[in-house]
Amino acid sequence: ILNKKPSSKSPPLPPGPTPLPFIGCIIQMLLNKPTFRWIHNLMDQFDTPILCIRLGPSTHVIAVSSPNIACEILKKQDDIFISRPDFMSAYLISDGYLNTAMSPFGEQWKKMKRVINREMFSSPMLKWLQPKRDEEADLLVRYIFNQTKKQDDVTEGGLINIRTVTQQFCGNMMRNMILGRRLIGRGMEDGGPGEEETEHVEALLSILEYLYAFCVTDYFPWLRGKTDLDGHEKNTRAAIATVRKYQDSLIDERIRMWNNGGRMEKCDLLDVLIQHDNPKLSPEGIKAQIIELMVATIDNPSNAVEWIIGEMLNEPMIQKRAVDELDHVVGHDRLVEEQDLPQLNYIKACIKEAFRLHPFAPFILPHVSIMDTTVAGYFIPKGSHILLSRYGLGRNTNVWEDPLRFNPDRHLDGEGKQVVLSNDELRMISFGTGKRSCPAMMLGSTLTIMLLARMIQGFTWEVPRNKRCVDLVENHDDLSLAQPLVAVAKPRLPSCIYPTF
Numbered sequence: 001i002l003n004k005k006p007s008s009k010s011p012p013l014p015p016g017p018t019p020l021p022f023i024g025c026i027i028q029m030l031l032n033k034p035t036f037r038w039i040h041n042l043m044d045q046f047d048t049p050i051l052c053i054r055l056g057p058s059t060h061v062i063a064v065s066s067p068n069i070a071c072e073i074l075k076k077q078d079d080i081f082i083s084r085p086d087f088m089s090a091y092l093i094s095d096g097y098l099n100t101a102m103s104p105f106g107e108q109w110k111k112m113k114r115v116i117n118r119e120m121f122s123s124p125m126l127k128w129l130q131p132k133r134d135e136e137a138d139l140l141v142r143y144i145f146n147q148t149k150k151q152d153d154v155t156e157g158g159l160i161n162i163r164t165v166t167q168q169f170c171g172n173m174m175r176n177m178i179l180g181r182r183l184i185g186r187g188m189e190d191g192g193p194g195e196e197e198t199e200h201v202e203a204l205l206s207i208l209e210y211l212y213a214f215c216v217t218d219y220f221p222w223l224r225g226k227t228d229l230d231g232h233e234k235n236t237r238a239a240i241a242t243v244r245k246y247q248d249s250l251i252d253e254r255i256r257m258w259n260n261g262g263r264m265e266k267c268d269l270l271d272v273l274i275q276h277d278n279p280k281l282s283p284e285g286i287k288a289q290i291i292e293l294m295v296a297t298i299d300n301p302s303n304a305v306e307w308i309i310g311e312m313l314n315e316p317m318i319q320k321r322a323v324d325e326l327d328h329v330v331g332h333d334r335l336v337e338e339q340d341l342p343q344l345n346y347i348k349a350c351i352k353e354a355f356r357l358h359p360f361a362p363f364i365l366p367h368v369s370i371m372d373t374t375v376a377g378y379f380i381p382k383g384s385h386i387l388l389s390r391y392g393l394g395r396n397t398n399v400w401e402d403p404l405r406f407n408p409d410r411h412l413d414g415e416g417k418q419v420v421l422s423n424d425e426l427r428m429i430s431f432g433t434g435k436r437s438c439p440a441m442m443l444g445s446t447l448t449i450m451l452l453a454r455m456i457q458g459f460t461w462e463v464p465r466n467k468r469c470v471d472l473v474e475n476h477d478d479l480s481l482a483q484p485l486v487a488v489a490k491p492r493l494p495s496c497i498y499p500t501f
């Protein structure tokens with residue numbers, strides 16, 4: 001039941017289920033949701049680290065779970081696998097491919113990637129934006145501290161919904177750095193999210209849920225816009241409308257201010273985008289790019305930290321080692337700062353382990369081949385959709401010993417070498433590598449490490465009193481914890497250290 005050879009001269013397609021004429025394996029896909037679990041089950045069934053599934057009349061979807069093959073794709077043949085698919089979700093979110101991550105290979109992608117690399121996430125820009133990040137890191141600690149104080153007895157600690165805290169941290173942080181305001185509504189007295197912030201973050205997560213989400217009409221492109229069989233289009237449009245409701249009027253207002261002389265100095269990333277010259281970006285382009293930046297930040301840091309704290313609750317030694325490291329590097333007299341982060345090797349190893357075992361998304365963004373090629377001895381036709389599996393690589397038994405165990409030590413080399421969150425050999429994928437890799441590796445790393453470090457330094461985390469341990473069960477439909485993590489936080493530093501502004 002292997003896929004047929006495309007022609008007598010070329011090598012065979014990678015193994016996979018036999019497609020039906022015209023529809024390919026679309027019925028199996030619909031019967032076996034969630035699709036990512038179906039794909040990984042097929043890889044197990046065919047005992048292959050590279051699988052080919054045909055969806056619709058002509059789309060070859062190639063899933064990969066081995067480091068060697070991933071390197072062949074992202075390193076050796078980076079120039080061939082450089083595009084992205086034309087999907088309904090990506091098209092709508094990017095307003096017709098005006099942003100970076102979703103743009104197919106071409107001039108628009110090159111232009112936007114240059115803007116992002118040079119003008120948004122370069123080292124000087126990150127330095128420039130540091131006061132905003134420092135402010136958010138303080139507000140994070142203040143918010144959790146306020147929650148602990150709400151209980152009658154401070155030593156008893158406060159119940160904290162870690163998912164809300166971590167997701168809102170990412171949302172506040174990006175709004176602050178991009179739009180110059182962390183809140184889009186009034187927020188809450190205690191520093192928590194108001195209705196508007198909650199709705200904004202939920203809509204960003206909903207956009208992520210539908211982006212590249214195996215929508216049926218994507219494999220039958222002439223149906224696009226004519227039918228919405230699985231409801232993806234309606235839901236994607238609704239999420240985009242909610243995000244734009246909050247962002248677009250602020251962007252329009254700012255553009256007006258620059259045009260009428262009401263603003264003279266750049267203070268955030270929106271100013272940078274508006275003032276970008278040669279070529280100037282259109283208002284639509286700026287809006288689409290900002291949606292993408294928001295979406296790109298909300299998921300990975302928050303999901304990793306939620307899982308790590310869950311793992312720590314069930315394995316207190318992991319929490320203790322992280323705390324010991326913070327006490328050793330920073331002490332008790334001040335809060336951890338960005339300058340300390342390079343020295344926090346154990347904390348970084350925890351994050352790397354979460355990226356390996358609990359990635360937010362099962363695959364990195366799909367890559368598309370722009371010409372016929374051969375990978376691992378198999379024929380990969382032009383236009384194939386390549387799904388490099390973070391889930392499959394991270395849990396590959398040929399690569400990792402006891403892969404389902406959360407063990408940060410596997411990332412420490414014992415010689416005190418600095419831990420970095422990426423992995424050059426692609427034994428796991430954090431930020432990717434090559435021309436399509438994440439342009440915000442520094443920022444993404446900093447946000448994630450700071451989020452975890454502040455939460456662990458400021459508070460001791462315990463299982464709620466009515467429980468013996470937390471249920472670390474993965475959702476069926478995605479890779480997040482099945483239930484949002486709720487834990488007790490107890491302040492562990494002298495109270496004068498907690499920000500009170």
Ligand code: HEM
Nearest residue numbers: 100101293296297300364365430431432436437438440444
């Ligand atoms: C811990 C945080 C983050 C992780 C783990 C992460 C991971 C990734 C990964 C795996 C990719 C796909 C690479 C590929 O297709 O080969 C990617 C792409 C991208 N990321 Fe990130 N990312 C993070 C944070 C951010 C942030 C904060 C931003 C911007 C605000 C960002 C912007 C982008 C963009 C624009 C792309 C697309 C690049 C392109 O298509 O050329 N990411 N990221």
